[in-house]
Amino acid sequence: MKLSSQIKPISYLKSHTAEVVKSITETREPLVITQNGEAKLVVMDVKSFEEQEETMALLKLLAMGNKEIEEGKYRDVEDVFAELDAADER
Known part of the structure; x- marks a missing residue:
């Protein structure tokens, strides 16, 4: 695991909670807590956290798309647009 953020023991978190919250909120740098x-x-x-969750959701969608392509579950864009044009004309 790459830990490029701050690292503090759990005792620090216990005794400096308000400071930790303020610092993390201002800097947006995560804090790694250690125990023993x-x-x-x-x-x-x-x-x-929310940005990270959105990123993970997008990565999952990309992975699903890649899997479908590998399985041959796709259509040419020209065919899709031709169907949309035909449906629009009706």
Whole structure:
């Protein structure tokens, strides 16, 4: 796991919660929390989390599209537009 953000022990989070919230909200830098010297969780602001979730959703859609292409489940764009034109003329 690549940890380019701040790293603090869980005791720091417990004793500096308000500061941590303010810092993360302002900088949008995630904070890695360690327990017994091992990374255990990441604290991030809500906006960054939501952006990450949107990115993951788009990546899933792309992966699904690639899988469908590999399985031959696609149509040529010319055929799709021809069908749309025909439907529009009706």
